Amino acid sequence: MIGLIDCNNFYASCERVFNPKLEGKPIGILSNNDGCVIARSNELKPLVPMGMPAFQIPTHIRKQITLLSSNYELYGDMSQRVFDTVRNYTADIEPYSIDEAFIQLNGFNDITTHCQKLRAIVKRDTGIPVSIGIASTRTLAKLANHIAKKQTIHQGVYCLPTNEKGQRKILQAFTIDEIWGVGRRIAEKLQTLLGIYTAWDLRQANLKQIRQQFSVVLERTVLELRGIACIELDDLSTPKKNIMTSRSFGCLTGELFDLQEAIRIHASRGAEKLRNQKSVANAVLVFLKTNRFRKDLIQYHPSIVVPLTFATDDSRLIIQAAQKGLQTIYKKGCLFMKAGVMLLDLKAKNSNSQYDLFTSKSSQKNDKLMQTIDSINQKMGKNTIQLGGIRQQAPWQIKRERLSQRYTTRWDELPLVK
Numbered sequence: 001m002i003g004l005i006d007c008n009n010f011y012a013s014c015e016r017v018f019n020p021k022l023e024g025k026p027i028g029i030l031s032n033n034d035g036c037v038i039a040r041s042n043e044l045k046p047l048v049p050m051g052m053p054a055f056q057i058p059t060h061i062r063k064q065i066t067l068l069s070s071n072y073e074l075y076g077d078m079s080q081r082v083f084d085t086v087r088n089y090t091a092d093i094e095p096y097s098i099d100e101a102f103i104q105l106n107g108f109n110d111i112t113t114h115c116q117k118l119r120a121i122v123k124r125d126t127g128i129p130v131s132i133g134i135a136s137t138r139t140l141a142k143l144a145n146h147i148a149k150k151q152t153i154h155q156g157v158y159c160l161p162t163n164e165k166g167q168r169k170i171l172q173a174f175t176i177d178e179i180w181g182v183g184r185r186i187a188e189k190l191q192t193l194l195g196i197y198t199a200w201d202l203r204q205a206n207l208k209q210i211r212q213q214f215s216v217v218l219e220r221t222v223l224e225l226r227g228i229a230c231i232e233l234d235d236l237s238t239p240k241k242n243i244m245t246s247r248s249f250g251c252l253t254g255e256l257f258d259l260q261e262a263i264r265i266h267a268s269r270g271a272e273k274l275r276n277q278k279s280v281a282n283a284v285l286v287f288l289k290t291n292r293f294r295k296d297l298i299q300y301h302p303s304i305v306v307p308l309t310f311a312t313d314d315s316r317l318i319i320q321a322a323q324k325g326l327q328t329i330y331k332k333g334c335l336f337m338k339a340g341v342m343l344l345d346l347k348a349k350n351s352n353s354q355y356d357l358f359t360s361k362s363s364q365k366n367d368k369l370m371q372t373i374d375s376i377n378q379k380m381g382k383n384t385i386q387l388g389g390i391r392q393q394a395p396w397q398i399k400r401e402r403l404s405q406r407y408t409t410r411w412d413e414l415p416l417v418k
Ligand SMILES: [Mg+2]
Pocket: 006, 007, 008, 009, 010, 099
């Protein structure tokens, strides 16, 4: 079984740990330069919409709420503490955003009780309240987490029933746009083309039809709704809130140079995805992971959040921030298995961006440069233009020793007849 552990109103909760007076009060966290609201406590939700510029909040509302600048260093460190705590009580943990992680929950007689304990321990040791959704696949665990968070009778932990009858009622209550990875555009198309409205409808959909009219990715979502795990974290498509790019190395490495190269690739791939979905990010999270199966080696799973001076989609600024983060968490003598980059607190590009007000000329120029790089890479193939050059045979690159010849696309790899 898989669990999705999600911190409740994470940024607001971090602030409350050190300022308990804020408990039960409406609080909002502002983007860099105190531009607009990027996180809200439950109490603030009915008062202020997400993304609202601070100066537009009416005075009578401002008087009853607390607005805080984003303290990414604090949030990054609290995130690390939560995940370190969880790591002690689970076989494996895969962070998926600054406040969410998937955990392996195999081998427990009573998973719900175990997770209730875990939840209490996290609260005791870090001060952060979390919710845990449990199911057989990541997509279902995400839905279970919704229930854990919204329905208070479950006390923060909800395990989805495994039988079809039990699941039916629950999946019928979710609209398709609430399903992980199903964006608004896909949801609309599903409704108009196939009359699919709820998670249960999608679960029942014809696989072939979904593959042909939509994509292999959506077909996998259908399978996941049926309880067949087939979505890997690394190949997630268009998430709305954060973008993650990571990959395991072909072999363990402790060289800073290798890590820098890997981080540069992940950061620029993330930035490309960001531009593709027309968003900008407010901060960059960098993480490293050692191999948890190698008990003979030093275990070290650091992460850090580096705020961007302004919300941006510029590869160069994102790479720069990521490298700065890497420099801080890198420790000599550890052998790493995985490195990754997450782009945090995304918002639609050009929505009240202060940056545009002040530096519109250079920003237009930068946009053009990025668009040119993207279009060349789309036309001429991935990585035709790269920032900072990447070795073809870097030791950390995915192992490809068992790769067969590329018979049909390379002249020098054509099959030999004789
Ligand atoms: Mg959360």
